[in-house]
């Protein structure tokens with residue numbers, strides 16, 4: 437029988453080697469290991485989270501907000517102490533450049549601090565007494581229960597913490613399943629979790645998702661599925677949860693964000709923003725621009741300037757200075773890029789730059805593909821990689837139609853100079869997506885802004901104060917007003 441679960445470092449299990457997916461010739465060096473886990477361990481982790489929550493009576497859910505913040509501050513201090521290890525692991529595990537890996541770490545620390553500040557504010561407001569119709573009410577933010585928390589490989593630290601931190605601060609207990617690429621970076625953080633939080637509050641499980649996640653959901657013991665990842669996986673997982681138990685889902689999913697380039701757009705600015713928007717971290721961002729819709733009068737000049745700027749992006753290994761395009765984690769990713777290009781070319785598009793080839797097994801030179809049209813994979817599928825599909829439009833209705841008929845609804849960018857034309861597009865678009873960016877690329881930050889999506893792109897709103905609300909319920913204690921309690 438298993439001992440009481442106190443996290444993965446509590447077990448003596450045979451290790452699973454993690455091999456780096458990024459080395460140029462696919463030597464796949466061993467970069468570390470995590471304990472080999474499976475169903476018994478995931479059951480134990482979930483039971484530990486359930487026991488620590490104890491139907492809302494556990495130490496953590498009843499702890500004062502101040503007490504939880506103190507624990508989180510201990511965690512932050514410990515986390516900062518292992519920064520270099522985490523950043524290095526991030527670089528090796530997912531091929532993110534050294535600069536971007538460090539930024540992901542720093543952004544995560546800022547996010548935790550901003551969330552703590554937002555909680556203090558929320559708590560101040562919640563603890564006031566409100567009076568209505570001779571009733572006094574004290575409204576509180578209360579936790580939801582046991583949260584199953586999963587983040588994606590492209591931001592394995594930051595986006596796992598985007599749900600983990602608010603879930604914890606609101607008094608929930610958590611089972612955390614790191615992504616396959618991005619599991620190792622939790623190893624240096626284990627001691628920090630252990631030191632900062634009471635036993636059973638954070639339970640990390642390293643195991644193949646397909647083996648343990650449906651099982652955890654089927655048990656009916658999970659109250660909240662917090663997943664930032666693929667829409668398909670989210671749909672499959674929600675079906676596993678027994679109908680007899682309510683499951684709240686807080687999801688950040690697929691997106692196919694478009695940039696609409698108007699005929700009077702400033703070309704320099706548009707190219708700079710679209711290049712960064714489409715290809716930062718190799719296009720592996722849910723917020724990446726995944727379709728550029730350019731007015732026909734501008735399309736030739738746009739393509740030529742875009743390809744010129746693209747030629748200047750440094751392609752290389754993540755540890756090289758100023759590198760912008762790095763290897764994709766895994767051969768399946770390059771295989772998909774190849775398949776999507778072949779499909780577009782067979783249906784009438786061409787590669788406009790000299791991209792599309794692989795320098796090595798996983799290092800892929802970005803390809804600009806034009807003209808993309810309905811029926812091609814790249815028209816609707818989320819490429820999540822270094823491919824830049826471009827379409828031309830004559831009438832703005834064609835561009836709007838693309839966004840309106842999409843299954844996704846996260847963000848859109850508009851590039852143009854005339855405020856009236858841009859203004860007329862904002863209203864129809866902001867009812868289709870959750871963020872319209874004017875003369876700038878799509879992006880999640882600043883993190884205090886709401887982060888959400890419509891249609892298949894999300895459920896719930898994340899980011900700092902919104903996330904604290906998402907992981908809690910407004911409950912209240914109410915009393916009839918009497919002469920005694922009037923003061």
Ligand code: G3H
Nearest residue numbers: 590721722723879880881
């Ligand atoms: O992958 C999805 C992320 O939410 C993108 O975040 O816009 O800050 O890169 P970002």
